Amino acid sequence: MTVFHRNETRQPLPDALRGGVIAIGNFDGVHRGHQSVLSRALDEAQARGVPALVLTFEPHPRSVFRPDQPVFRLTPAPLKARLLEGMGFSAVIEYPFDRTFSEITASDFIRTVLMEWLHASHVVTGFDFHFGKGREGGPAFLMAAGGENGFGVTLVDAFRDENASVISSSHIRAMLASGDVVGAAGLLGYRYTVAAEVIGGKKLGRTLGYPTANMRLPPEVELRNGIYAVRFRRPDGSLYDAVASFGKRPTVTSNGEALLETFLFDFSGDLYGEVSSVSFFGHLRDELKFDGLESLVVQMKQDDAEARALLAGVRPLGEIDRQIAF
Known part of the structure; x- marks a missing residue:
């Protein structure tokens, strides 16, 4: 799959991707x-025999207008592209969103982006999609x-879960902030997953018999501190059941930064520098x-056993869940 990043959106779209069906949204x-x-x-692209593309915007518009309050991204751009590829899209266009772009009119967006650049044959979006300066472009304007x-x-009505509630990213963020990764997975349709580089630590876990792969997540991540049953995937695709701690390690430090520390079951080796993913x-x-430390180790053994039982x-x-967590 092709991913068009910020600087590439100013280049002509390859002929093979022109005239496709475009899904638009964050x-x-x-x-x-x-x-x-x-x-x-x-489905529309398959019926027409044309490529299916996703047009999304980077960075998230809310982070542009409120830079002091960056959005807790459920799927940063690389992970989002990976999920969209798994669904079968031919390309993802990460269009640059900044204050200048936010000022273009809805008519100019149609002309310069959808027609002159993408040569769209069909557009699919949510029923409440708005675009252009002051959100002047709405469903009627697009039609x-x-x-x-x-x-x-094609305008798609709001999707409701089994409780007839509209599924939203903000609701999922709130679930993760409370530690309800099971409820979040029910709304996502897959297990919440993060990806980051494995970094060095103080190696205390190794001396306790629990060496961990440490990751630094973006500061805006609002996942509840605690212990989780997880799966860890390395860049080569190998997958390990594991138990992870997310937090500031109050037993061993008084002012630590929040880290995700994952103990992989039945693994020994060097993970430093690898960009791996963890599914909760x-x-x-x-x-x-x-x-x-003695009482900490006793609890870690209990966490280990509970995580193994849950993951079994x-x-x-x-x-999507099968692709990223199984």
Whole structure:
């Protein structure tokens, strides 16, 4: 799959990708609601015999307008592209979003992006999609523009879960902030996953018999501190059941930075420098401060056993989950 980054969106689109079906949206999380839009685009592209592309925006518009309050991204751009590739899209266009772009009119967006650059034959988006300066372009505007410029438009209604609630990225973020990774997975359609480089640490875990792969997540990540049953995937695709701690390690430090520390079951080797991913299957307990290392190790053994038991019975939630966590 081709991913067009910020500087590449100013170059002509390859001929093989012109005239495709374009799914438009931020799609942070690629959750089940997003998947209903994305699947409709894939079906439309297959029926027409043309490529299916995703047009998304980087960075997240909210982070541009409120740089002091960066958005907790459920799926940073590389992970989002990986999920979209798994769904079957031919290309992802990460269009540069900045204040200058936010000032272009809805008509100019249609003309310069959809027509002159993408040569869109059909556009699929959510029923509440707005675009252009002051959000002047809405569903009616898009439908009219399609009629005038010769591209079709499909607007997809809000997707509701089994409780008839609309699925949203903000709701999923709130679930993760409370530690409810199981509930979040139900809305995402796959286990919440992070990816980062494995970095060096103080190697205390190794002296305790629990060497860990340490990762530094973006500061805006609002995952609840605690112990989790997880799966760890290396760049070569190998997958390991594991138990992970996310937090500031209050037993061994008084002012540590938040780290994700993962103990891989049945593994020995060097992981430093690898960009790996961790998928979350269950929150076992909150982060605690112990009286000393001995009581910490006793609890770690219990966490180890509980994580193994939980992971022994898991099954994929769907094809995306199978690709990233199984």
